[in-house]
Amino acid sequence: METLTLKLQGMSCAACAKRIETVIQSVPGVLECSVNFGLEQASVRYKPQTAPLETIQKAVAKAGYRAYLEEQDDTESDRAATLSLKRRLIFGGVVSLILVFGGLPMMTGLSLSWVPPWLHNPWLQLVLTTPVLFWVGQSFFTGAWKALKHGSSDMNTLVALGTSAAYFYSVIATVFPQFFRTQGLAPDVYYEAAAVVITLVLLGRLLERRARGQTSAALRQLMGLQAKTARVVREGREEDIPIEAVEIGDIIVVRPGEKIPVDGRIIEGSSLVDEAMVTGESVPVTKEVGDEVIGATLNKTGSFQFEATRVGKETVLAQIVQLVRQAQASKAPIQRLADRVVGIFVPIVLAIALLTFTIWWFLTGNLTLATISTVGVLTIACPCALGLATPTSVMVGTGKGAENGILIKGADSLELAHKIQAIILDKTGTLTEGKPTVTDFVAVRGTENSNEIKLLKLAATVENRSEHPLAEAVINYAQKQGIELPLPSPEGFGAIAGSGVQGNVSDRWIQIGTQQWLEGLGIAMDGTTRSRVSLLNCQKTWQEAGKTVIWLAVDGEIEGLFAIADTLKSSSAQAVKTLQRMGLEVAMLTGDNQGVADAIAREVGIRRVFAQVRPDGKAAIVQRLQQEGKIVGMVGDGINDAPALAQADVGIAIGTGTDVAIAASDITLISGDLQGIIAAIQLSRATMGNIRSNLFFAFIYNIAGIPIAAGILYPILGWLLNPAIAGAAMAFSSVSVVLNALRLRNFKPKLFS
Numbered sequence: 001m002e003t004l005t006l007k008l009q010g011m012s013c014a015a016c017a018k019r020i021e022t023v024i025q026s027v028p029g030v031l032e033c034s035v036n037f038g039l040e041q042a043s044v045r046y047k048p049q050t051a052p053l054e055t056i057q058k059a060v061a062k063a064g065y066r067a068y069l070e071e072q073d074d075t076e077s078d079r080a081a082t083l084s085l086k087r088r089l090i091f092g093g094v095v096s097l098i099l100v101f102g103g104l105p106m107m108t109g110l111s112l113s114w115v116p117p118w119l120h121n122p123w124l125q126l127v128l129t130t131p132v133l134f135w136v137g138q139s140f141f142t143g144a145w146k147a148l149k150h151g152s153s154d155m156n157t158l159v160a161l162g163t164s165a166a167y168f169y170s171v172i173a174t175v176f177p178q179f180f181r182t183q184g185l186a187p188d189v190y191y192e193a194a195a196v197v198i199t200l201v202l203l204g205r206l207l208e209r210r211a212r213g214q215t216s217a218a219l220r221q222l223m224g225l226q227a228k229t230a231r232v233v234r235e236g237r238e239e240d241i242p243i244e245a246v247e248i249g250d251i252i253v254v255r256p257g258e259k260i261p262v263d264g265r266i267i268e269g270s271s272l273v274d275e276a277m278v279t280g281e282s283v284p285v286t287k288e289v290g291d292e293v294i295g296a297t298l299n300k301t302g303s304f305q306f307e308a309t310r311v312g313k314e315t316v317l318a319q320i321v322q323l324v325r326q327a328q329a330s331k332a333p334i335q336r337l338a339d340r341v342v343g344i345f346v347p348i349v350l351a352i353a354l355l356t357f358t359i360w361w362f363l364t365g366n367l368t369l370a371t372i373s374t375v376g377v378l379t380i381a382c383p384c385a386l387g388l389a390t391p392t393s394v395m396v397g398t399g400k401g402a403e404n405g406i407l408i409k410g411a412d413s414l415e416l417a418h419k420i421q422a423i424i425l426d427k428t429g430t431l432t433e434g435k436p437t438v439t440d441f442v443a444v445r446g447t448e449n450s451n452e453i454k455l456l457k458l459a460a461t462v463e464n465r466s467e468h469p470l471a472e473a474v475i476n477y478a479q480k481q482g483i484e485l486p487l488p489s490p491e492g493f494g495a496i497a498g499s500g501v502q503g504n505v506s507d508r509w510i511q512i513g514t515q516q517w518l519e520g521l522g523i524a525m526d527g528t529t530r531s532r533v534s535l536l537n538c539q540k541t542w543q544e545a546g547k548t549v550i551w552l553a554v555d556g557e558i559e560g561l562f563a564i565a566d567t568l569k570s571s572s573a574q575a576v577k578t579l580q581r582m583g584l585e586v587a588m589l590t591g592d593n594q595g596v597a598d599a600i601a602r603e604v605g606i607r608r609v610f611a612q613v614r615p616d617g618k619a620a621i622v623q624r625l626q627q628e629g630k631i632v633g634m635v636g637d638g639i640n641d642a643p644a645l646a647q648a649d650v651g652i653a654i655g656t657g658t659d660v661a662i663a664a665s666d667i668t669l670i671s672g673d674l675q676g677i678i679a680a681i682q683l684s685r686a687t688m689g690n691i692r693s694n695l696f697f698a699f700i701y702n703i704a705g706i707p708i709a710a711g712i713l714y715p716i717l718g719w720l721l722n723p724a725i726a727g728a729a730m731a732f733s734s735v736s737v738v739l740n741a742l743r744l745r746n747f748k749p750k751l752f753s
């Protein structure tokens with residue numbers, strides 16, 4: 001099973017997108033396909049063995065479109081397409097202006113002496129309009145034809161039918177004016193209607209193209225952040241090499257003011273680094289030996305050397321770009337609704353148009369009236385703006401998120417986030433910094449004969465293999481007490497999620513973890529020199545102070561006790577307060593002991609606490625809240641949070657957390673600042689509001705325009721919609737949708753609200 005992104009060419013509206021979707025889906029071996037009209041791409045989940053790429057491409061080509069891989073550089077053909085579009089537009093625009101100008105006296109009913117009468121000559125108009133229809137408007141006819149071949153219809157059908165009806169009616173009136181006169185009709189022509197509609201719809205498409213370019217600007221900006229070269233130390237010499245040539249393990253030198261080329265860990269020197277472009281965090285961060293640096297961030301003050309740990313597609317930046325791409329190409333559920341509406345809308349409009357024509361023709365016998373109203377209905381009903389409404393907002397919204405350090409994986413989570421009613425926060429690494437430090441260590445047998453150091457070394461050796469934040473605390477503490485790195489590898493290492501770790505070091509069986517776990521293994525919780533009671537008392541006091549307590553057992557006997565403290569993130573309490581004020585229920589969920597959990601919860605103002613929950617239990621807690629009928633957001637960082645993140649309606653991972661958590665989540669907060677949750681909810685709300693107003697703009701013209709165009713007001717007020725105005729209204733609806741979506745670019749999260 002593989003997922004593939006194909007660029008598409010030749011789509012003119014949402015109905016085309018739907019057709020390509022159907023075509024690709026019908027290829028055997030394809031499991032899923034979603035086409036994004038705005039981005040002109042398809043994401044396909046398929047089995048490469050049964051459905052080779054060529055088969056998919058052939059199927060798309062047969063339907064009259066082109067599908068190609070992104071790498072087959074598309075900027076060139078894209079630019080050519082834009083240029084050709086512009087040329088056609090200029091021609092169409094000039095002709096439309098001439099026609100409208102020449103038609104002014106007729107349209108306004110005034111005698112305007114400054115309009116030369118020959119401009120209104122129908123033969124001249126015929127000559128001018130013909131290329132507009134068939135060259136400028138070529139794509140509408142080929143599009144309509146494509147649709148017809150599949151027995152379907154789309155917005156091209158509407159434009160093609162509407163404009164050619166106006167055109168051919170006018171041609172007959174030009175060539176055989178007698179025919180009309182004998183029926184008592186004036187041989188009026190509507191060339192300008194045809195030309196204006198074609199030109200305006202095409203203008204809408206050009207603006208669309210522009211908007212698409214602008215919405216992906218956020219992405220291009222992100223990619224543009226990358227440094228082009230890196231200064232690596234190879235064979236003792238510094239040399240500049242292209243960033244693509246950097247390999248994992250390379251030593252890279254960074255000077256003040258330079259961009260950090262790839263991800264890595266500092267091995268010498270220290271500096272302040274501005275990570276705003278990736279994390280959204282504006283305050284520069286101090287980086288010292290051992291700290292991770294992210295590619296594309298800016299080194300401010302010092303100079304340092306670091307070892308490359310991730311290059312190419314693995315870097316944080318590359319992954320962010322990849323994620324945003326995916327999100328922009330994904331479909332919000334509300335979009336599926338819009339697609340379905342387009343699918344049934346066109347046939348209905350065609351039916352209304354037919355009905356309009358027959359009714360007027362029968363009632364009045366007036367062919368002109370019947371034709372004008374039919375042309376009007378066909379043009380004003382075009383649902384092209386409807387196809388634009390959701391994707392444009394989603395694109396701007398996800399791009400905006402990325403700018404603020406919020407990575408949104410799919411349009412569905414962007415849509416759902418503002419509906420979250422209950423939010424569950426993990427404790428360690430989410431509410432707290434996740435950089436715990438050992439504050440106390442008690443060796444049961446006392447400190448004689450460097451017993452303490454021996455124990456610390458055993459503990460650090462086993463913890464060295466754990467990814468848990470607590471492990472790091474133990475190792476750091478051991479180091480501070482003089483234990484030297486690197487540590488040997490433990491044998492038979494095992495991590496028991498939610499309990500602790502174990503392993504064999506120099507033939508001694510080491511276990512470090514919770515009291516419950518060790519007790520459950522039948523280990524007596526009393527030592528030789530200190531009584532069981534006092535050890536447990538020790539634990540109790542520490543826990544009441546909000547410290548995590550872990551026990552160390554050697555060969556099945558308790559030998560030591562660690563107290564580990566973790567500071568709250570500075571933003572945690574404020575974020576919790578804001579969330580509560582926004583009407584959300586905030587709960588805390590932790591694998592840690594109840595006493596510690598309560599102490600921390602009290603500090604940040606959370607009332608509902610679930611403590612001592614094992615990893616699988618965390619998902620069950622999420623489920624429990626869901627069963628209370630709530631839409632649940634879960635925020636976490638660790639491996640132990642992954643199942644809960646996946647279970648939640650919206651899983652939010654802390655970007656500084658583990659890869660597993662990030663993979664299981666829908667949204668990632670890169671900086672780890674919990675205010676990001678609030679920003680994400682606000683962004684979701686703003687985007688959905690934007691989509692709704694887009695749908696309104698897309699629909700209002702059609703809904704209001706169709707009856708007027710059909711001539712409903714004609715018997716009462718004598719009003720009939722001029723087809724040219726219908727065309728303008730339609731083009732305007734596309735334009736207003738795009739402009740409205742771009743308004744979202746002004747989004748700024750309001751924190752501390």
Ligand SMILES: Nc1ncnc2c1ncn2[C@@H]1O[C@H](COP(=O)(O)OP(=O)(O)OP(=O)(O)O)[C@@H](O)[C@H]1O
Binds near residue numbers: 426501592613
């Ligand atoms: N590597 C480890 N070393 C020592 N103790 C551990 C280790 N892993 C887990 N434990 C023990 O198991 C407990 C539960 O761990 P778990 O990872 O489920 O939650 P947590 O990290 O404490 O908190 P949270 O769920 O808020 O992130 C820890 O509090 C600790 O006592």
Ligand SMILES: [Cu+]
Binds near residue numbers: 382383385730
């Ligand atoms: Cu349209």
Ligand SMILES: [Mg+2]
Binds near residue numbers: 427428429
């Ligand atoms: Mg955690």
